[in-house]
Amino acid sequence: GDSVTQMEGPVTLSEEAFLTINCTYTATGYPSLFWYVQYPGEGLQLLLKATKADDKGSNKGFEATYRKETTSFHLEKGSVQVSDSAVYFCALSDQGAQKLVFGQGTRLTINP
Amino acid sequence: GAVVSQHPSWVICKSGTSVKIECRSLDFQATTMFWYRQFPKQSLMLMATSNEGSKATYEQGVEKDKFLINHASLTLSTLTVTSAHPEDSSFYICSARDRDVSYNEQFFGPGTRLTVL
Numbered sequence: 001g002d003s004v005t006q007m008e009g010p011v012t013l014s015e016e017a018f019l020t021i022n023c024t025y026t027a028t029g030y031p032s033l034f035w036y037v038q039y040p041g042e043g044l045q046l047l048l049k050a051t052k053a054d055d056k057g058s059n060k061g062f063e064a065t066y067r068k069e070t071t072s073f074h075l076e077k078g079s080v081q082v083s084d085s086a087v088y089f090c091a092l093s094d095q096g097a098q099k100l101v102f103g104q105g106t107r108l109t110i111n112p
Numbered sequence: 113g114a115v116v117s118q119h120p121s122w123v124i125c126k127s128g129t130s131v132k133i134e135c136r137s138l139d140f141q142a143t144t145m146f147w148y149r150q151f152p153k154q155s156l157m158l159m160a161t162s163n164e165g166s167k168a169t170y171e172q173g174v175e176k177d178k179f180l181i182n183h184a185s186l187t188l189s190t191l192t193v194t195s196a197h198p199e200d201s202s203f204y205i206c207s208a209r210d211r212d213v214s215y216n217e218q219f220f221g222p223g224t225r226l227t228v229l
Contacts, residue, residue, distance in 0.1 A: 034217070043118075043205050044156070044220040089155065093217075098144055098209060100218055104155045 002027045006090050006103035013080055014111055021075040021106050023064075023090035031092040033057075033066050033073040034100070038087045047075075047088070082110045115139055116208050118221035125196055126229055133191045133224045135206030142208035145189040146218060147181060150203040162189045186211075196228045 007022040025031065032051045036044040048057030053068035062077045073090060090103040115138040125131050135145055143164050148156040160181050162168045168181035178200075180192040189208075193200055203225050207218035 032217070036220070041223075041225075043116075043223040044207075046217065046219070049217060098161065099146070099158060100207075102155045105153075107153070 002031065002092060002094055002101045004090050004092055004101055004103035006088075006106050008104075008106070010107040010109060012109045012111065015082055016079045017110075019075070019077040019080045019084075019108070021088055021090075021108070023073045023075065023103060025071050025073065025090075025092050027071075027092055027094055029094045031094045033064070034091045034093070035062070035064055035073070035075050036089040036091060036102075038089065038105075040086075044089065080108075080110050082112050084108060085110045114210060114219045116142075116206065116219045116221040118206055118224050120224060121222060122225040122227075124227045124229065127197055128195055130192055130194045131196055131226060133193075133204055133206075133226075135189045135191070135208070135221055137187045137208040137210075137219070140208075140210045140212070140219075141186040142189075143186065143211040144209040145183055146207045146209075147179070147189075147191050148205045148207070150205060150223075152203075156205060159191075193226065196226070198228045201226055201228045 003026045034049045035047040037047045048059040050057040050066035056065045064075045087105045087107050089105045091100045117136045119134045145162045147159045150156050159174045160168045160170045162181050162183040164183045183189040205223040207220045
């Protein structure tokens with residue numbers, strides 16, 4: 001079945017550091033890919049998305065490119081802030097199904 | 113736009129009682145809503161998919177009689193945890209799919225923390 005694998009956390013960085021959170025997926029069809037962010041005690045918020053190969057999703061300085069050849073959707077940000085501290089989830093949704101399949105989540109902590 | 117609310121945001125109940133959690137799409141119509149359960153420091157586990165006007169589809173291992181789901185309108189789905197026990201304590205999150213959006217994006221509620229004493 002479909003699956004998503006994220007780099008294990010926790011990840012701790014200093015403010016203004018470069019961030020990469022790796023995400024790879026396995027899917028039989030042509031999925032849409034998502035990054036969600038969860039702040040402490042809250043539900044998930046969509047951070048960015050890409051619906052087809054080579055699309056680049058971007059929001060709040062975060063970017064991720066849908067790479068079909070490597071089945072990846074790595075999340076990047078050039079300069080992180082303390083307010084970026086949260087748990088980040090990579091997810092996919094196959095075109096034929098309605099379900100979201102989530103990765104295990106990566107906890108990010110940014111120190112001032 | 114695309115706001116999903118949940119009520120209550122937290123609830124504490126005694127073992128053996130039932131608890132109802134509401135999930136509402138505030139500014140769009142959701143033919144499909146999803147219920148997830150999240151344990152501390154873990155990912156979301158899909159419990160069931162709820163389609164308006166029909167029975168919910170439960171994931172393997174989720175007890176239908178324990179987690180009753182009703183999706184009576186295009187903007188409301190409810191999850192009732194019946195005869196709750198301490199092991200049911202968890203963070204329950206709902207999401208909704210906008211029927212007018214072609215790709216499978218889901219909009220999430222803020223979650224409900226259930227504590228069963």
